[in-house]
Amino acid sequence: MARWKLTDAHYLRVLGMKWEYQEIDRRTGRPKRTQFEVPLYINPKYEDDLKAFGQGDPDPEFCDIIVSDGNNPQPKDVIFIGDPTPCMTPLDDEAKEISARLEKSWNAPEVEGLSYGQRLELGFINQMAELKDKVQQAPQIAGLEQLMASMTAMMQQQTEILARMVVPESKAVGGRRLT
DSSP, rough: EEEEEEEEEEEEOOOOOEEEEEOTTTTTOOOOEEEEEEEEEEEOOOOHHHHHEEEOOSGGGGGEEEEEESSSSOOTTTEESSSSOOEEEEOSHHHHHHHHHHHHGOOOOOOOOOOOOHHHHHHHHHHHHHHHHHHHHSSSOOOOHHHHHHHHHHHHHHHHHHHHOOOOGGGGEEEEEEO
């Protein structure tokens, strides 16, 4: 019976959660419906979510949202599909075991006062900065500078040739060129 307590907002894949798009077919005039599976947004800090999914005391301060992987859930548990996240506190031994196994893949830097999502963003920014430094320190390809110099000279010559081909407006009369 793997159960976790939500400590932060989550988008959870929940069975039966669908969004429906409706339109009228212009040729036939019949309604056309398309359904998409969408995640359920649950935030344990929102009173409406606590009323809908909360367990425990009706007072929001003492109410928790409990999620389960579907293995022997309690009646008010939200059953989700997928792996737990670091923002879920395990409540039983099976949940602790699953969270410990997945902890290696939760590689966000440890920064006090930030949520897991914010720490993950910070980690991505650090990775981008490291990659930028590596690119700047990478050795140049042999002959690349010479190639760029010759291409610049060639482009300058083409610009000069095009400038000679264009007749200034003062020499053009009635759409005809005067030479």
